[in-house]
Amino acid sequence: MSNILDYETVALVDDDDAIEIIDQTLLPGKTEMIRLHTAQEIWDAIYLLQVRGAPAIGVTAGFGIYLLMKHSKAENYNEFIGELKEKSDYLNSSRPTAVNLSWALKRMQNHIFEFCNIKALEDGSVCLDSAKEYDLKGMICEMRDESERIKAEDIDVCRRIGEYGLTLIKDGYGLLTHCNAGQLATCKYGTATAPMYLAHEKGMNIKVYCDETRPLLQGARLTAYELHSAGIDTTLLCDNMSASLMKSGAINAIFVGCDRVAANGDAANKIGTSVVATVAKRYNIPFYVCAPTSTIDINTPTGEEINIEQRKPEEVTEMWYKERMAPEGIKVYNPAFDVTDNELIAGIVTEYGVLGAPYKEAIADLFNKIQKK
Structure with a gap:
């Protein structure tokens, strides 16, 4: 391969x-x-x-x-x-x-x-x-x-996110990710996968589990593909299997990317991410959002103000299927993203370090430091 x-x-x-x-x-x-x-x-x-x-x-x-x-x-x-x-x-x-x-x-x-x-x-x-x-x-x-x-x-930002994310990983860890925040989503290393690639480079024994990420299957088609082809121990699972996997004790930490982080730390990522975060909270598994500062929108106060893209119903009813798999005329709810509440996030991994709660203050302090440079 x-x-x-x-x-x-x-x-x-x-x-x-x-x-x-x-x-x-x-x-x-x-x-x-x-x-x-x-x-x-x-x-x-x-x-x-x-x-x-x-x-x-x-x-x-x-x-x-x-x-x-x-x-x-x-x-x-x-x-x-x-x-x-x-x-x-x-x-x-x-x-x-x-x-x-x-x-x-x-x-x-x-x-x-x-x-x-x-x-x-x-x-x-x-x-x-x-x-x-x-x-x-x-x-x-x-x-x-x-x-x-x-x-x-x-490329530089992703590498630095990887280095900070690596401090959150120990040898033998099982890691879960959702959607694709890998090299295919960036120019090199990815965001959520950057710590995984660096851990692999250092010879650490890690196992990565990829949610398939319905309905567009970015986890199955992209993340599983790129991690497996890079030689990382990778396992694919359906989205609705993540709770069972977390309960089994196989997962030590979760890393996801994001498309927009609000000023209070709420994070919009591919649909299904908030489900993963909610279940992770139930099983006391740290849930990390990997976010370049370019993805943090300080002009958006909370996740409530993030505009969520609505996609075509055909992505749910017939894409990937040989024949249509839903009745004609059925209504379809197909948002591309959901918002994970900041209280579910254990840390936001940026190129400047790992931010912790309270996120509103942490994000404001970070941007103040950047502006003074």
């Missing part, structure tokens, strides 16, 4: 004006690299989960907005900024829950504003009084460099 770590999840192919990704909808049966050239192709790839995972989506957004602006014909700042906003808004509409998407697009815009001495005003407008002389070529070069920095930082 080929090692999935040998492939780049997201890569910029500048000479072809393209983003190259692994088409994750075809895994594990087929590993196929595809190239995205147009705004529609990038939007579709994010929406259809050909590229997925909050960090990988953020990297794709950074590359995407650079490529879409690369051949801009804008002749002045007003035209350039208007085009940048239009294209950013379009890409941002592809998935509403993963904060890295809007974060990366906003970062790309802010970098250009800083490079050009453009001041963003509170009402959303801009002040050009102190702006540099208009330099389209220079701005495009800056966008390319910034998009590459987003990717490089993602």
Whole structure:
């Protein structure tokens, strides 16, 4: 079996004006690299989960907005900024829950504003009084460099999350994870899987259990695939088997990723995560959320304000089945994510360390420290 770590999840192919990704909808049966050239192709790839995972989506957004602006014909700042906003808004509409998407697009815009001495005003407008002389070529070069920095930082952040997460693991541990917060969701190591990969590198004896993660089966198709191909002792289970497994004593800790963390520590992750957290609390198993600070949204007070994406009913009624497995006309409830209450979380593992309760204060302190650097 080929090692999935040998492939780049997201890569910029500048000479072809393209983003190259692994088409994750075809895994594990087929590993196929595809190239995205147009705004529609990038939007579709994010929406259809050909590229997925909050960090990988953020990297794709950074590359995407650079490529879409690369051949801009804008002749002045007003035209350039208007085009940048239009294209950013379009890409941002592809998935509403993963904060890295809007974060990366906003970062790309802010970098250009800083490079050009453009001041963003509170009402959303801009002040050009102190702006540099208009330099389209220079701005495009800056966008390319910034998009590459987003990717490089993602790799570094995941490695650091792995190192902090590793301090929570002992030799012989059984670990449970839900959905895919692995390399396929990032550019390397993953978030929730980063401690597992580092433990494996160090020769630690760990066993990893993967929930299949209905209805899109990211745990079965992606996490189980990448961990197994990397040589980690991996076991797959149906989502509704996790309580039985936890009760058996096989699980010592749980690591999951997330798509958005609210300012109070509530965490939105793939649907079913809150069930795992609730059961873990019952059996006194520590439940850790692995979250790059780019995933923490300090402007969202609690999980109640997180916009939860609703998916098509066909994902439940007929996807993966040879024949439809539900009656015609049946109503379907299919949210892509749920929110885990902060009181169920034993720690939030970031690239700066492991945050503990009370999370509102811990998150605020962390961001204050980052801003002072």
